[in-house]
Structure formats: C-alpha cells, structure tokens
Amino acid sequence: MQIDTKQLLSMTEANQNFSKAVRIADKNGAAIILRNNKPKYMIVALDQNPIVDLTDDEKIDVAAKRILQKYRNAFLELAQ
Numbered sequence: 001m002q003i004d005t006k007q008l009l010s011m012t013e014a015n016q017n018f019s020k021a022v023r024i025a026d027k028n029g030a031a032i033i034l035r036n037n038k039p040k041y042m043i044v045a046l047d048q049n050p051i052v053d054l055t056d057d058e059k060i061d062v063a064a065k066r067i068l069q070k071y072r073n074a075f076l077e078l079a080q
C-alpha cells in the first residue's frame with residue numbers, strides 16, 4: 001500500500017481534531033495516523049474502500065468465528 005503524504009497526521013493532531021482526520025479519509029479514501037513518526041493506524045472511508053467490502057457469506061463466517069471463540073468452553077462441554 002502506498003501512502004500519500006496528504007493522508008498523514010500525527011496522533012496528537014488526530015486526537016485534538018478528529019473531524020480533520022475524517023475529512024482526510026473522505027477526500028483520500030483513508031487517513032494514516034502516525035505514532036512516534038511511524039504509520040500506526042488507518043481511518044478508512046468504508047464507502048470508498050474495498051478492503052472491508054465483505055459478501056454476506058463472509059460476514060456470517062466472521063460472526064460465527066467470534067461466537068465460537070467467545071463460547072468455546074461451552075461448546076466443548078456440550079460436545080462431551
């Protein structure tokens with residue numbers, strides 16, 4: 001992934017002016033937040049970014065995985 005310098009802002013700047021981070025994400029598709037002068041976090045405009053575009057089946061898989069992980073012990077107990 002290539003990062004445009006127009007997408008960068010510091011952690012302090014993002015914290016003090018979150019609406020600026022959102023405007024950057026809206027304009028450029030994403031805003032990259034720096035921590036200790038290194039890219040650490042990304043705010044993504046979901047309507048513009050295919051990274052998080054999941055099919056319905058993929059959404060079900062994600063939800064099922066979370067449920068199975070959360071209640072693993074209960075499922076193991078029921079399986080006995």
